[in-house]
Amino acid sequence: xxxxHGLEIRAATPAEAPGxxxxxxxxxxxxxPRDVAERLAMLRQGAGxxxxxxxxxxxxxxxxxxxxxxxxxxxxxxxxxxxLVGQETRRVGIGRLLIKAAAQxxxxxxxxxxxxMTPADAPSLHxxxxxxxxxxxxxxxxxxxxxxxx
Numbered sequence: 001x002x003x004x005h006g007l008e009i010r011a012a013t014p015a016e017a018p019g020x021x022x023x024x025x026x027x028x029x030x031x032x033p034r035d036v037a038e039r040l041a042m043l044r045q046g047a048g049x050x051x052x053x054x055x056x057x058x059x060x061x062x063x064x065x066x067x068x069x070x071x072x073x074x075x076x077x078x079x080x081x082x083x084l085v086g087q088e089t090r091r092v093g094i095g096r097l098l099i100k101a102a103a104q105x106x107x108x109x110x111x112x113x114x115x116x117m118t119p120a121d122a123p124s125l126h127x128x129x130x131x132x133x134x135x136x137x138x139x140x141x142x143x144x145x146x147x148x149x150x
Contacts, residue, residue, distance in 0.1 A: 012052035012062065016039050019058030027084050027104040047076075049103050052092045053085070060083040067111050071075065075112030078102070083116065098131045119131040 012020065014037035021033040043050045048066030052059045064082040080102060085094045106114050114133060118125045126136070 003104060006057040007060070007097065009051055009053050009054060009097050011044070012040050012050035012059075014038075015050050016040075016054075016059055019091070020052070022063055023059050023062060023086055026087060047109075049102070051098055051105065053098055055089065055094075059086075059130040061094045061098050063102050065106065065114075066104055067086050067106060067109055073112055075110055078106035078111040078114040080114065080116040085114075095128060096132055 002059060017033040017037035017040060020040075021031055023037050024031055024036070025032075040050050043066075043077065045089065046066065048064070049061045051065075053061035062082065062084050065078050065080045067076040067078045069076050079100075083095060083098060103114055114134075115137070116129055118129060130136075
């Protein structure tokens with residue numbers, strides 16, 4: 001999809017699962033590579049995309065997004081649900097290139113806007129979002145669909 005100075009941004013495949021599992025574990029999300037591969041395969045079948053940044057070895061970054069229709073807009077909304085760049089490869093433009101590739105992917109899917117969810121306690125991520133063209137647009141609440149125990 002995108003190539004710059006030895007960095008390739010393209011659709012993630014189950015073959016990247018072992019490297020992505022390491023990248024996710026670095027961020028505190030420990031998953032078995034087989035689970036990562038299965039979830040990537042499911043994403044490819046639905047209304048979404050998984051993009052990976054590769055630079056001379058295992059994945060340097062990953063972006064997951066899906067799109068959905070709303071009553072407010074004639075075109076679907078693309079929502080970035082995960083944006084992660086490895087600690088050793090941050091601040092060199094990988095996140096920006098993943099966002100650019102995601103925007104292109106979302107446009108090709110017919111989306112009119114793109115959103116990203118950020119934790120309230122991540123001011124550097126907020127700055128990144130503003131620097132890449134996002135505007136702040138309110139808060140979010142989450143509810144489990146399973147019965148809570150304890």
